Amino acid sequence: MAEDEKKNKSIDKATQELYEKACADEISTSYSRADSLKPCPIGSVGSCCKNCGMGPCRIPLPKGKEETPEEKKKRRGICGATAETIAARNFIRMIAGGAAAHSDHGRGVAELFVAVAKGEAPGYKIRDEQKLLALALEWGIDIGDRSNEEIALEIGEMSLAEFGKQEGEILFAKRAPLKRQEIWREQGVMPRGIDREIVEIMHRTHIGVDQEYQNLLTQGVRASIADGWGGSMIATELQDILFGTPSPVLSEVNLGILKEDEVNIIIHGHEPLLSEMIVAASRDPEMIDLAKSKGAKGINLGGICCTANEILMRHGVPLAGTFLQQELALVTGAVDAMVVDVQCIMESLPDIAQCYHTQVITTSPKAKIKGAMHIEFNEHDAVNGAKAVVKAAIEAFPNRGKNVRIPQDTHNLIAGFSHETINYLLGGLFRASYRPLNENIINGRIRGVAGVVGCNNARWEHNQAHIAMVKELIKNDVLVIQTGCSAMASAMAGLMVPEAASKYAGKGLAEVCETVGIPPVLHMGSCVDNSRILIAATAMVKDGGLGDDISDLPAAGAAPEWMSEKAISIGQYFVASGVYTVFGVTWPTQGSKEVTEYLFKDMEEKYGGMWDFEPDPIQAAHKMIAHIDEKRKALGIDKARERVLYDMEMRRELEG
Amino acid sequence: MAKKAAPKKPATQKKTAMAKSATEPGIKYVKKDAPGRGEVEILAETYDNGLPSGEDAGRWRQKLESREDKLKYLQNGERYWYSDDWFGSEKRKTPA
Ligand code: SF4
Numbered sequence: 001m002a003e004d005e006k007k008n009k010s011i012d013k014a015t016q017e018l019y020e021k022a023c024a025d026e027i028s029t030s031y032s033r034a035d036s037l038k039p040c041p042i043g044s045v046g047s048c049c050k051n052c053g054m055g056p057c058r059i060p061l062p063k064g065k066e067e068t069p070e071e072k073k074k075r076r077g078i079c080g081a082t083a084e085t086i087a088a089r090n091f092i093r094m095i096a097g098g099a100a101a102h103s104d105h106g107r108g109v110a111e112l113f114v115a116v117a118k119g120e121a122p123g124y125k126i127r128d129e130q131k132l133l134a135l136a137l138e139w140g141i142d143i144g145d146r147s148n149e150e151i152a153l154e155i156g157e158m159s160l161a162e163f164g165k166q167e168g169e170i171l172f173a174k175r176a177p178l179k180r181q182e183i184w185r186e187q188g189v190m191p192r193g194i195d196r197e198i199v200e201i202m203h204r205t206h207i208g209v210d211q212e213y214q215n216l217l218t219q220g221v222r223a224s225i226a227d228g229w230g231g232s233m234i235a236t237e238l239q240d241i242l243f244g245t246p247s248p249v250l251s252e253v254n255l256g257i258l259k260e261d262e263v264n265i266i267i268h269g270h271e272p273l274l275s276e277m278i279v280a281a282s283r284d285p286e287m288i289d290l291a292k293s294k295g296a297k298g299i300n301l302g303g304i305c306c307t308a309n310e311i312l313m314r315h316g317v318p319l320a321g322t323f324l325q326q327e328l329a330l331v332t333g334a335v336d337a338m339v340v341d342v343q344c345i346m347e348s349l350p351d352i353a354q355c356y357h358t359q360v361i362t363t364s365p366k367a368k369i370k371g372a373m374h375i376e377f378n379e380h381d382a383v384n385g386a387k388a389v390v391k392a393a394i395e396a397f398p399n400r401g402k403n404v405r406i407p408q409d410t411h412n413l414i415a416g417f418s419h420e421t422i423n424y425l426l427g428g429l430f431r432a433s434y435r436p437l438n439e440n441i442i443n444g445r446i447r448g449v450a451g452v453v454g455c456n457n458a459r460w461e462h463n464q465a466h467i468a469m470v471k472e473l474i475k476n477d478v479l480v481i482q483t484g485c486s487a488m489a490s491a492m493a494g495l496m497v498p499e500a501a502s503k504y505a506g507k508g509l510a511e512v513c514e515t516v517g518i519p520p521v522l523h524m525g526s527c528v529d530n531s532r533i534l535i536a537a538t539a540m541v542k543d544g545g546l547g548d549d550i551s552d553l554p555a556a557g558a559a560p561e562w563m564s565e566k567a568i569s570i571g572q573y574f575v576a577s578g579v580y581t582v583f584g585v586t587w588p589t590q591g592s593k594e595v596t597e598y599l600f601k602d603m604e605e606k607y608g609g610m611w612d613f614e615p616d617p618i619q620a621a622h623k624m625i626a627h628i629d630e631k632r633k634a635l636g637i638d639k640a641r642e643r644v645l646y647d648m649e650m651r652r653e654l655e656g
Numbered sequence: 657m658a659k660k661a662a663p664k665k666p667a668t669q670k671k672t673a674m675a676k677s678a679t680e681p682g683i684k685y686v687k688k689d690a691p692g693r694g695e696v697e698i699l700a701e702t703y704d705n706g707l708p709s710g711e712d713a714g715r716w717r718q719k720l721e722s723r724e725d726k727l728k729y730l731q732n733g734e735r736y737w738y739s740d741d742w743f744g745s746e747k748r749k750t751p752a
Pocket residue numbers: 049050051052053054055056057076077078079080081086206207208
């Protein structure tokens with residue numbers, strides 16, 4: 001295989017090596033399918049509607065020339081829907097999909113939480129009493145001498161009620177800066193309940209309902225806030241209480257974490273409910289003895305996608321890879337079982353597994369795949385469910401063939417930067433605070449903060465955009481915070497260790513990182529943990545000196561290799577929270593100039609944040625930096641302050 | 657689960673180190689420019705090289721044991737949400 005062909009697929013050596021093996025083994029992967037299946041040019045820009053049985057209606061922009069007013073008038077679906085309505089409907093249906101995914105995850109956690117509180121979920125317990133108390137204080141729940149379980153029951157029931165609430169405001173919206181809450185009320189986008197806003201999108205986008213693109217997009221904003229400040233935040237907060245709030249943890253990343261002489265189990269998906277138990281089961285002496293009886297030296301766990309990030313953040317379980325490496329993990333021939341829950345799981349996995357010996361195991365009643373073994377997760381018997389999964393992997397181990405290739409590449413990373421931990425690291429136990437961060441932004445050592453998040457996309461060279469963007473940002477003294485596959489990409493490039501500061505960061509950022517002892521790129525968790533970024537941004541605002549609202553902060557967001565509907569929902573709630581957010585690869589409303597203009601410009605007037613699209617990651621980073629500089633200017637902190645050391649004489653003069 | 661690592665002793669006490677010369681084995685010094693004083697020799701890092709190991713290595717929340725301690729920490733460390741005792745953008749010391 002030509003070197004260029006491999007390199008076009010990924011910047012990562014392990015991925016290149018396994019892509020080559022996949023081709024040699026004649027395995028169809030997302031890489032090869034992306035080569036043979038081109039994206040539909042009409043659908044990809046939002047100009048195809050299939051919301052009723054008269055369509056699909058495809059209404060493309062004229063090729064290579066400006067559209068005339070006459071042409072524009074004719075560009076309608078059979079029902080009369082304009083290109084604007086169709087693009088806006090498609091866009092907010094993506095938000096609905098993404099918000100539903102995150103929020104249903106949150107609901108699942110809340111249900112488990114209630115079961116734990118009632119003592120009906122053996123094996124689980126409340127691990128972080130402090131966070132439990134925090135939520136009780138926040139929601140006005142009596143603490144007194146009540147047991148953790150009594151408090152938890154009330155919190156769990158209130159969390160569950162957030163999904164079906166019909167009126168009022170979602171509870172976590174109160175965490176946002178006061179000014180932000182006012183903006184949401186003024187713009188009519190304060191969510192009432194999580195499910196309600198998602199359902200309303202599906203209603204409004206049905207044929208013949210909402211046919212004003214601005215009004216459609218406003219509902220998209222409302223549902224996205226219900227995701228970020230609702231469903232996702234519930235998932236993060238309750239998981240922290242149940243499984244522990246992340247603290248710094250050292251681990252490793254990339255497919256080289258697989259072990260030739262151990263039973264390799266890959267945990268893949270997004271919900272950590274069962275995987276928490278699999279971690280425990282894999283350390284159970286009975287399971288380890290069973291593995292040894294089959295000739296293995298032990299049991300090795302690794303993760304893919306956000307389930308991986310969840311168990312990395314709390315247990316240091318190594319990351320095997322990102323979304324685009326899931327098929328390649330099987331191609332190593334060394335994975336004995338791949339256990340999946342929900343979201344971003346490729347249907348091709350069982351087919352690939354057949355060519356090796358891997359047992360693909362689905363565990364959620366919501367996500368079955370033909371050809372996979374199904375061991376259903378049941379919170380009332382999770383310990384035995386987890387053991388059954390581990391046993392299936394052990395049973396598969398002796399069937400491992402000779403066609404095994406484990407790439408050598410691994411990198412160390414430090415993860416576990418929850419909001420609570422950042423606050424503690426910056427200020428210490430006695431006066432935890434974001435003050436040092438704000439001060440270093442004000443004095444210019446740190447230019448600003450950027451959240452770089454999101455997926456991989458088979459239409460883009462794997463990890464290239466993430467790494468190019470993140471390196472450019474830190475080189476320019478922008479502190480980067482990350483979640484999801486984007487965080488894994490940076491870890492694979494060695495950017496998530498403290499040493500990366502002196503190697504890649506600008507002088508000011510490197511100085512701060514060295515002083516605090518943190519990497520210049522912080523791993524904040526999974527994609528529901530983007531809610532942690534919202535809280536960190538709010539803490540920066542509340543601490544003072546950087547304006548009154550998230551939109552005043554010298555900050556920006558990006559998803560340079562996005563692909564999922566969840567990414568669109570995340571991007572929209574960042575914009576709705578006041579953040580300039582730039583996406584790469586492709587933009588799904590290009591079929592309507594008005595809709596695109598509204599998202600890229602008009603939203604800034606309403607929400608202080610807006611969307612942008614820039615596929616070149618370096619250009620995108622420069623746009624983010626330009627935005628950060630604009631915000632610095634508005635705050636009056638754009639000029640480096642002369643640091644004057646006062647001697648006694650000068651002090652006396654000052655006092656006089 | 658890996659055992660919690662024993663707390664590391666600082667490589668040296670600052671006071672002692674300052675009294676020792678740059679040639680003292682085991683103690684590192686670096687030269688830096690000091691404003692108005694030219695190049696000066698200062699004590700370099702005092703940590704031991706190595707990688708922290710074990711799941712518990714970075715854990716800090718366990719330092720707070722009792723419910724009172726935890727509540728106190730929330731009212732102090734997370735004061736923006738759980739206490740009135742703070743000043744910042746939404747509660748200015750000197751009203752704008
Ligand atoms: S809803 Fe309108 S635009 Fe969409 S498929 Fe039906 S007729 Fe066509």
